[in-house]
Amino acid sequence: MVKGVYVLMISVNRDIRINVGALGKINFDKGLYAYVGSGQNNLEKRIRRHLGKTKRKFWHIDYLLDSNHVRVVKFFQKDAEKPAECGIAERISLKGMPVDGFGSSDCKCKSHLFKIKDYQFFREFMQEST
Ligand SMILES: [Zn+2]
Numbered sequence: 001m002v003k004g005v006y007v008l009m010i011s012v013n014r015d016i017r018i019n020v021g022a023l024g025k026i027n028f029d030k031g032l033y034a035y036v037g038s039g040q041n042n043l044e045k046r047i048r049r050h051l052g053k054t055k056r057k058f059w060h061i062d063y064l065l066d067s068n069h070v071r072v073v074k075f076f077q078k079d080a081e082k083p084a085e086c087g088i089a090e091r092i093s094l095k096g097m098p099v100d101g102f103g104s105s106d107c108k109c110k111s112h113l114f115k116i117k118d119y120q121f122f123r124e125f126m127q128e129s130t
Contacts, residue, residue, distance in 0.1 A: 004043050005085045008035045009074040020063040036112045038085040060103050076126035
């Protein structure tokens with residue numbers, strides 16, 4: 001898939017408080033989170049970037065994934081244009097708790113990161129990868 005929208009399933013394995021760039025210090029309770037993003041040039045490369053540990057911090061998500069207590073357990077992707085990214089964020093917001101302002105500096109969404117209970121429902125509309 002060259003371009004599209006992706007959702008990272010992120011496991012935070014203990015309560016942490018980390019600095020998320022311009023957002024400042026944020027508490028993340030132990031649990032499962034879903035982060036929505038998009039890659040319009042090279043989706044695979046973007047996802048692989050998130051899976052790696054050493055990188056320059058550019059997006060809010062880079063700060064979260066940098067923690068030793070955080071890892072990406074799975075991701076979903078979908079062939080779609082960038083606006084679909086916010087539609088999916090909206091859809092997840094019905095199921096999860098938003099982390100205010102996270103990943104949504106460039107749009108009107110409340111957040112692009114949500115604390116969720118399970119990720120089964122993504123299978124209904126996205127392609128799963130591990
Ligand atoms: Zn958005």
